[in-house]
Amino acid sequence: LPPQMETEPEPEAEPEPHPEPGPAAPASPPCQAAEGENEDEEEEEDFQFLGCDGCGQDSAQPRLLRCLHTLCPGCLSDTKQCPRCQAATGAPAVDNLLFCNLRSRLQLWRQIRSSGGPGCSRCRAEAALVWCSDCEEFFCGRCLEEHQWWHKKKAHRVRRVEELRAGSARQFLEDTRGSCSLFCSSASHPEESRVCSIYCPRCERALCCPCALLDTRHAPFRDLRAESRRRQEELRSLRRDLRRLRRSFEAALGRLRGEAARREEQRERLRERVRASAERLQELVRSEAEELRALLEARPERGRSALAEELRGAEGALLRLEAAERLVERLGRYGGEQELMDMQPFVKAALLELRRLRPPEPPELREPPDFAECRARLRAL
Known part of the structure; x- marks a missing residue:
């Protein structure tokens, strides 16, 4: 890290043990299958807020209005007022990245809870046994061994698919919310995606370590996680x-x-x-x-x-x-x-x-x- 960067001490997370691939779990009895269907219906009801506040349909590009209601592009183009609170929609809207990412993560959850289960993201031939939160990929037993050998110096979080299936969608979304990494948007390395860990208060954007070392005019920098916690606390106060x-x-x-x-x-x-x-x-x-x-x-x-x-x-x-x-x-x-x-x-x-x-x-x-x-x-x- 640059010497002028403001950091906060954080406890080091213990690496989670990598689960070994094992035999598939036996099929659930009909009563458990019925209970699973009821749970799926309850989970769908819990996340109805992802739909458009105007038509109630899902949208691949939800837009967040100034009144903090969400509309799909079709409803936004057809009205000049928010259909929920009647606020004017003339102010510029932004992409609701939270809803977009939640919808994509819910698709992963539906793959996990499907009858056939998810397939391996690497070989695409075998059924997946584990899910890597850092890579955001499913692995079969053979691909998991290659993944562990390739990332043997990194503590990737790997969980069994059966364990995820036994949990709830809400718990899955909460566990995977921090798995997405921010990549540096600097034009100095357009062909290379570098993970950001530093925040520049002057530019109000995240930087990778090499960019922060080369650009000392904007120092002092902040730790990206500390900045995230500060913004989260600011929103909680509001x-x-x-x-x-x-x-x-x-x-x-x-x-x-x-x-x-x-x-x-x-x-x-x-x-x-x-x-x-x-x-x-x-x-x-x-x-x-x-x-x-x-x-x-x-x-x-x-x-x-x-x-x-x-x-x-x-x-x-x-x-x-x-x-x-x-x-x-x-x-x-x-x-x-x-x-x-x-x-x-x-x-x-x-x-x-x-x-x-x-x-x-x-x-x-x-x-x-x-x-x-x-x-x-x-x-x-």
């Missing part, structure tokens, strides 16, 4: 602030809904009084009762449209806050360094923008003039 703000919005939305319900109840009571008066006065005053009922229905209450607009705005803001909290939670649980480095500035800017929102205050309860006119005409009648 999430805590937004959680408190969401509670305020929920309380304000409850007050607005209560106010709308009280006004609707008052309107309903007046309708009932008009109906009762019309029944008592019978035919001589029935025409007047119908006129009063028409008066209530024809003249909308003043301020009713403004209250409805505030309700829609508060509901949209609450949906954006909920989407922000869920995205930060999923980014922290399933996101790797690549998603964090690429998406954190955009997500942070959106979270800071949401943090500036303030819950609306319900208007004062005042009787509309139409109600007073209707009550006076009822007394006269």
Whole structure:
């Protein structure tokens, strides 16, 4: 590492023992197969959030909006507002790398849970016995021996396919979120992919060790994992602030809904009084009762449209806050360094923008003039 690089001590991870290929496990009985199908259905329901928030379909190129909802390119091109929270979609959207990588890792999980199981990624002839998290490949027994000989000086994490099949999709995604490596994007070695371990605060990008040694103008550097932890903690802090703000919005939305319900109840009571008066006065005053009922229905209450607009705005803001909290939670649980480095500035800017929102205050309860006119005409009648 460069001498001017800021590092943090980390405990050295003990190398995991490489499992030896063994005989295939016996077939599961029908009851266990049925339980496995139920578990697969539950796992599919857990990851329904990967679909488009507009049409609900999966997309190979999901786009993350400023309101932190995700749309497919088709829905994004057909609308000017987010279908969930009604926020404008004019701001530039970014690729939702978290959802893309989660979908590809779920495809691996489905291969593991399939009836035939995954095949060897090297020879493509034998059934896979193990999965290497560092290489992101399946190996049969013979290819595993070659892999261990080739990487004998590296502690690659290898797990049995049967062991992965016995676990859950959520656990598989959490275990594989750190397996993706960031590669240096410097133009000095376009033909060679070098793994990054250093972060340049001035350029705001990851570098490999040779590039950091050659470019000392931007020193001091930071350790990439330390920068990832710092960004993760920054998002967690924003999430805590937004959680408190969401509670305020929920309380304000409850007050607005209560106010709308009280006004609707008052309107309903007046309708009932008009109906009762019309029944008592019978035919001589029935025409007047119908006129009063028409008066209530024809003249909308003043301020009713403004209250409805505030309700829609508060509901949209609450949906954006909920989407922000869920995205930060999923980014922290399933996101790797690549998603964090690429998406954190955009997500942070959106979270800071949401943090500036303030819950609306319900208007004062005042009787509309139409109600007073209707009550006076009822007394006269």
